[in-house]
Each structure stands twice: as C-alpha cells, then as structure tokens.
Amino acid sequence: MGQIVRNTQLYIDSVNQFYPCQERALNHVNQLMAYHPLYQEPFVQTQEFVMQGDGPLPYDQRHYIALLAAARHQCTYLAEVETQEFLSCGGEKAWLQGLDFAPKKIRDLDEINQLLAHRPWMISKEHILKLTTGNDSWSLAEVVHAITILAHFHALSSFVFGCGISQQSTQSLRLNSSRESLKSGGSSPVQSTTPAGSPSHNGSPIAGGEVENLMRKMRTISESKSSQDITCEELARRFESEATESASISTIHSSSGGFLGRENDLTRFVNDPAFTYQDFTKRGEAAEVPTFRIQDYSWDDHGYSLLNRLYNDVGKLLDKKFKVAYDMTYYTMGGKTNVDTSMFRRAVWNYIHCLFGIRHDDYDYREVNELLDGNLKQYIKSVCCYPERVSKQHYESVMREFKYSEKVHVTLMILEARMQAELLYALRALMRHTT
Template sequence: MNHNGLTADAAAYEEIARDTRARQLQAYRLREALFKGLQVESPESPEDRQEALEKILQVVKSFVRVARSPFSSSSPNTPPSNAESPLHNKPDTPTNTTHFDLTELATHQLLHDEDAVGGADEQLQYFLLTMLRLSLTCPFKDVRHTFKHFLQTLKANGITPTPQARHLSPSYFIHLDDIFSLETKASRYTTVQYPRPGNISYSPWSADENTSNDTVEEGRKEEQDEQEDCAKTGSPEEASTTGGRAADEYVRQMLVKTYIDEGRLANVFRVIAFFPTYYEIYHTTYSKTIKSSIGPLPRVWRIYLAILVAAQQRCQYLVSLLKLEFLHVGGDPAWLKGLAYCPPKLRPMSRLILVLARQPWRLSEDDIRALMSNTVGSALGESWSKGELVQAVVVIATFLGLSSFVLGCGIAPELDMCGGFSVTGGGKSENKGVEHELDTRTTMVRATEDAARAAASHATGWYDSNIAMDNDDDPASDDAWIATDDTTPPDDDSTRGQHSPINQDDFEQTTELISKLKLSKDSDLKQELLESLEGGEADTGQRKLSIKTSRSVIERPRSPVATRSLDGGVVYDDLSRYVDPVLDESIEIKDFDDEERQHYEEFMLGDYCYEDHGYELVNQFLPDLGEDLVEEFDEAQSITDWSIFHQVTEAAVDTSPLRYAIWYRVQQILGIVKDDYNYDDISRYLSRRTSEYIKKVCQQPDAIRRTDWSNIGLSLRPEEKCHVNLLVASARKQALLCYGLSILATL
C-alpha cells in the first residue's frame, strides 16, 4: 500500500476512534446525570429523589427490553421486547412520564443506534452495576430498597443476567457486623464508642453511658417495626447488608456528606470511618491533594501519578478507583496502556516512586536536579519545576501511605468494579467493572481459572490459589441476589471481630502490655484526662469514664454474610506495565540497617521535620494544605478510646506510649531518627511479632494476608488493628514527605 493509502487508513481510524470516544462519553454522561439526582438530602421534599429513582428505572427498563445479553460475550436467547414481566412498563405505571426531556432523547439514541459503543448490552451492564453498588452502600434507605427490589425482580424472573456482590463488607478482614451501619439505627443498640482525640473523653455526638433502658427499648421496638415492614416488602434485613455497628448522627452525617459530594461511599472511607474525627481531616487533605484545582500540576497528571504509585505497590483497589476517576475527568485512555504511553515528562517519575517506596534515604539532590533539568527528556518543556515536584512528592507520599492502609486492612473491591461482583446466568465472561467504561477496548484474558491465576502470578510475582473466579451456578441461599458464593464466612479472628476465640499468646502479650502502659512514667495524657473528667462533672453529674466494647460483652450470632474465601491483595490487571522494569529490578526493598548506615546518614528530625519546616514549603505552592497535613498527622497520633482489646474497667489505659512506639518504629525502618525519643520504648511496647507486622505493612503491604491480620501479636478489636495500620500509613507518609521536601527546600 502506498504512502497515501496508509495516511487515508490512519485518518479513517482516527475518525472512528473520535466517534467511538464521543459515544462513550455520551453514554457515561447520561448515566452520571441520572444518578446525580439521587445525591440530595431533602427531608422537606422527598419527592426529589423519588422522581430521580423513577426516571432511572424507566431508562433501565428500556435497556432491558432491547438488550441481548449483558455481562457476556455470547448472545443467548432473551425475552422478546413485548414479553410480559413486572419490569415492562404498563400504561398505568408511575414510571411512565409524558414529557420527553434531553435524558430520554439521549437514551433513545443509544437504544436505537446499532453503532453505539457496546450498545444496549454494555449500557445495561453499567446501569445494573451502579444500581448494585447503591443498593448496598447508598446512605439513603429509599434508594437502597428501590434498587434491591429491582435487582431481585430481575433475577427472580430470569429476564437478564444480574450482578451480585461478591463480598458485603468493605474489608476482606473485617466482618460486616463490625462496620458502622449506614443508618443511625442498627441491629445492636449500644453506646457508640470510637477512637477520638485524647482531649475528648467521651463523644459529644453520641448517647452517653446513662442512656436509659426506655430509649433502648424504644429503639428495639422501632427495629421490630422496620423488620415487619421488610417482611411485607420482601426486602432483606438492613443490618445484614449495611453494617452491624450502630452509627450516631455525627458518623451518619459524615457518610451522607461523602456520598452527596462524591456520588460514591468508597470502601476505604467506610473503614476509615472507624475514626470519625480523623476521617473529616483526611477527606479534606485527600481532596486537596488529588481533586482540587490548587497547584501547578493538572488534576489528570496527579491522578496518573497516583496510579503509578498504587501499581508499584500492587494495590489493585486504588488502581481501579483512580483509573475510574482518571477517565471521568478526561484523562487519555492511551496512558492506561502503561508507562510507555504516557507523556515523556511523566516517565522518569517511576524512579522517584521506586526510591521513595523502597530506599527513601538514597534519594539525592542529583535525583531531583535531573528531574528539574532537560537531561531526563528529549525536548524542552519536559523538565519539572520546583512547585510541580513539591506537589508530586505530596501525591506520591499520600498514595504510598494509603496503599499501606488499604492493603493492610484488606479493603475489598468496589461492588461495581472488577472483583467486586459476579454474575449468575451470564456465562463465563470478562465481567469488567465501570472502571473500564471509558478505556480503550483491550480484552482481559480470563478464559479459565488457571489462565487467570497465571496472569495474576505474572503480574504480582506470587501465586495465590485463593483467587476465586466467577461462579455461574445458581446460589443456594435466599439472599443469593446479593452474592453467588456458596461459601460461609471463615470462622476465624479476621471476620468474627472482638468476640472470636482468643489466641492465648496474644492475650498474654496484651495483658502484659496493658500493665506496662499503666505503669508508664509518662502520665501527662492521663493527667489531662483526669482534669477533663473533673471539669466535666459539673455539667454531667457523677459521670464515670467507662471503657466499653462496641457492643455488649454477650456474644450474639453473626448475620449471615456472603463472602469469598479471598485473602486480600488480589490483582486482576497487569500492573507491571506502570513500572519501569529495569528500575524495578535494580531498586530493591531494603531496611535502613547497619550496612546502609555505613554509606548513608540517618535523617535527623531535629534538623528537618514536617511540622516545623516541611509544611511551609507545601503551603508555598499548595495553599493551606501544608497546615492541613500537620493536623492530619497530629490526629492520627492522638486518637484513642483509652482502652485496649475489650477490657471493662474504670481505669483508663493511656495508649500513647504504644502509639508513639508504632510511629517511630516505622520511621526508624525508613532511616529517620527523632532526637528526644527513647528508642528502648519500641522493644518495651512492641513484641517481635507486632514489630514484624508493622514492618510488613510499611515495606511490603501487598504481602499482607488474613493470617497476618489475625496474628498481629496483640489481642485487638478490628478498629484497633485498623488504627495500627493507620499509624503505620501516616508515619510512612510523613517520613517520605520529609525526604522529598528537605531536598527540594535546598534547591
């Protein structure tokens, strides 16, 4: 073919690609506009959400009538368009509206355009996945119930393959009963306890310990009434799908605000909600880091940098979440093919990420100067400015820390993303999630379970026989619309929470630790607590500080929850494409040990620390974020509930020595030393096994498994284990900021 022919073919391809992209965006924006109508809290006018719900159902029913077989590459026989079913609109149904707005026009075009990308099948798939997610994670009951009933009806009538959740809890390691409910009422009515700053001795938002029995009985009566209503409507019991720990109004409003702002209540934030006061601060810093318009780096570049970090850490959860955001804000899908397809200016960041992740003490001024010069690129404009690098370091440190938390806590995939759902009746399929809606149509090879495991092993470097594929058999339980799994939750500490059988060694270690903490000479925080209580007695009467468990010490049966026997850390994509393979081999994970000390100096916090020096540089290019990060670190260190495990005692346990031991052990691993900290406290308060766990979460979080979570070296409640991971993640983030910013400050 001659040159002109090649040019003509290329031009035709480009035209097709542009047209395809336009259709993808049209379909996405249609769905986004429809579901945006649900992101309102209007008690005075509940008809607003009802109208949005009716419009969504109308559109989805239209897709159901014309779709062939969503979630499948095959096209099995489907009911004819005039088939009678509860989902096909009748003239007298409330979802038949008389007006024809722009949304209906767009839907009409997608339904009847044979050339539309993915056609009705694909669009129905994404609608059903969004409905599945909201049926279980939306904080508004009317939305959950409407979508649950719709999906149940779809499945019961065999109208179309229907997605089901593979795991109801936001974490593989934490049972749903231990997660805050999406409602202020749950199946267990007890005083709401959660860690908070040390200067707050009891929650100002939740019921106090003097809550009357009448209030409890009233709550139980209302719960019984709700269950009777559920029985009439066929809806499942709320507590079995929304969380078993009662949330107070403060937590409830925090979750609602997140959903209204984001349109998604992500699993990672549902777990961080264990620490409500920290959640508020972290959500602010996270939004300023990745979502806001401050700073010299475009949002698309920041998100892509975060993808590179998450991929290097083999954190599939964050890669999927960030990929979705990257595409939705207009990122070029070609970049997602790998590091070789992104702008040349971004490619050298792979080295910076690897050094900070594995050997941060080796980061040198030469490394930074190379990025700021034209030597790393092939053209002008490919060098990095100081402000861009400051923002890049903040992004990298944030997502290295967050990866430690996500992988350490076993955060499960989002319900509408790959790994979060399965399909019954659709045949073996790729089951791509919504994160693939706007990408280039590259096929994931998952023909058989063996092939899938081989791909995961190639991508991650480890083989895990627990990587479970989709189960197409009809589920046995009545709640099978929620999950296709026929397995029961593993009967171990990881899912049964604080009332699981206790490891005797861990219990003895915990008891010994409590004794050490009570005998600690550093009693400043204890004194502050006592003064706080004495000052509060004038208003609250003879209030005593009661260290309680999150629910009664009497064991209650767990709600049956569908789960997968997954072990965390599952990878579905080839994440190695986001990492420079040569650098990945040459830059190894190391400890700052005696051998390293022969060549590199320790980083002394007395010379440079974030709270005294680093925040000023961040504020210079990212206004207010520097101070917000100081507050974030302080909050992570100070939150406490003055107890360990579920000891019921009138004597508060000051856990600050333990918290500081975790914090400075992490930074010690990374080569950072605090001049005035007594490092003997690390061996005093951390057992060998606990120290090993901390090191693993810090350096190799992708290797964390259920057995690690269950054998942390201490008998801890689920939220206490999450706090350990939070301390590790925050200390790591702060340490990496110190390394990067201290060099940038000298340039």
C-alpha cells in the same frame, strides 16, 4: 485506642465525596475509616484538596500519577479506581497501555516514584534538579503536588493491604446496625464485612494476657523514667541497635507471585519492578547513609512551612491529619478502660520512622522492643515496606486481644507515619535544591 459514638452521616457524606463519578468505589476504605470519624474528616478533606481542589497539576495527570503510585505496590484496588477517574477526567486512553505511552514529563517522575515508595533516603537535590530543568521540565509547585500525590497513594496502599481490603472488591459494602460493644459506652459507626473473621472483630477480646502484659510494661517504663538519666550518646546507640535489629526481622512472604500472575498486571506502569525496600541498616554493617535526625529537619519546624509555601495550604491539611492519627485516643485498650495509650502509640510511630532511618533524638528506642512484640513488628514492617505481601489473614493474626477499631487505628498510624517519612526526605531534598 478504642471507640466513641459518632453520627454515621459523616461516613455517608464522605463516601459520596470520594470520587463521586466512581459510585462509591472506595467504600471499603471509607467504611474502615468510619471507625474513627475524628480522623476520617481531615483524611477526606486532604484527599479532596489534593485530587480535586486548586493546584498546579491538571486533573487527569493527578489521577495518572496516583495510578503510578498504586502500581509501585501492585495495589489493583486503588489502580482500578484511579484508572476510571483518569478516564472520567478526559485522560488519554493510550496512556493506560503503560508508562512508555505517557508524555516524557510524566515518565520523568518514575525515579522519584520508585525511591519514595521504597528507599526515600536516597532522594537528593539532584533528583529535584533533574525534574526542574531541561525540556518538559516541572515547576517546583508541580513537583511538590506530584510528590504529595505519590506519598499519599503509597501510604494508602499500605492501609488497603494492611487492613485486608480485597483488591477485587469494588462493589459497595452495606452499612449495618451491628455495633462494637465497649465498656466505655462507645460504639462503632459501622461494622465492616470485608476483613471479617478477626478474633476481636465483635469487640470481645479473646482470653489471654496480651493487653495485661502490655499495660504492665508501660507502667514499668513510666515508673523507671523518673530515675533515669540517659545521655544523648546512649540514646543514639539504642536507636542504632533497634535499626540493626529491625533489619533482621523477616517480613511476610506472599504466594501471590509478585507482579506476575495477577488479574490486573500493573508491570506496564513500573520500570524496574525488582527495586524494592532495602533495610536502612543491616546486622553487622554500618548504615551507608547518615541517619535522618528529626531535630535537624522536622515536619513541624521545616517540612510544614515549605510545603505550604510551594503548594497552597496543603501543609495545614496534612498537619491536622498527622496530628489526629498520632494523638487520637479513647483511653481504652482491648477490654480495658481509662488507659493512657500514648506510650504505645509513640512506640508504633517511632518504629515506623526507624524503618526509614529517621531518629527522634529524645526517644529511648528500648521502649519499642518492650512494647511491640515480634509479630506486631513483622506486621508493621511488612505493611510499611512490602504492603503487597500482606493479606487479611496476616491482619487477623496480630493484636488479637485488641478491638477491631484499635487495629484499624494502628494501621492508620502506619499510613500517616509512612507518608510523613516520605515527605520529610523529599522536602529536605527540595530545601537543599532551593538554598
């Protein structure tokens, strides 16, 4: 976690690269990501490649698919950007009247969009077969391109809501010279004004014991590992226990009124808006579908190569983005320096995968309960599964002793772990379809 000194030129360049005809419409997103230039660079490269680079889908369709993904989470901030990009690429204005006005080929994506966004474990090879056969069918390359866009914008919606970025604020934010003060000597490349008000906004953690307690727990876990010999069966049981407990965690309830009552009603792009996330397993009930064991189908061993084969080199770009979000550290936590944060980062990442039924066989899920408190778990679950319910106030209420940049880093991990989970389920279905 933490901060390092970086030249702000990367931030300025990336703002200009993002949707150039939109005049820096995604300034808010870029400004927050500029806290972490090491991550921002592969993010921008991936976004540019998927939306503007070589690929099987026409540009207008790419932006319309991104609009459909944003609509699933009622993210008017991204929807407005993608609407303008769609029109600037020569998209048919009639399509903007709603999904029913788009061609059948585009309408056929709705089910995959819905499942990816809310219950990706339900995606099967039959869904891929349905898209790739019959009239107006998709090629496998087109399916992979579309799924990549959908997963990307679902996850980006989580980041937008999770950081409290205003949906109505598409005006440019000014870059100011205020810096985040760190004992390690680092400083923030930008100071965001949109999600201001956090107790840790200026880099001075509030008094208390949150970070101290977390560091103590990490030391205790580390010391006890050398003397533990946990069986595979026990590790599996601990995962099931964590999954069951996660199902009992209530998520944030929004007063926004759901799809209705918003300035830009996106229901016209969504069939069955009542279809939302459902806990993978519920307390006292067995999971209805088998657990996704990461060792049986992993990103490194399976998803990466399949994606690269079907869609140029996008796997390489995504792989770098995943790794940077997971591995990035400045060895700080709140006001503490020289901290090994790997245990905390792994707990966050694996908890997100747990929410989607993905189990890492070699991980002790009791660490999740030890290192993530109830408020943080509720925040992570809400941002992953119900991002439209999250507001700036919710963002400010968690990790109150952490630096602002560290909270952004956690939200970036939510973005990437969620996207990886969606892709793993979709790519596994694609693999089964082709074998």
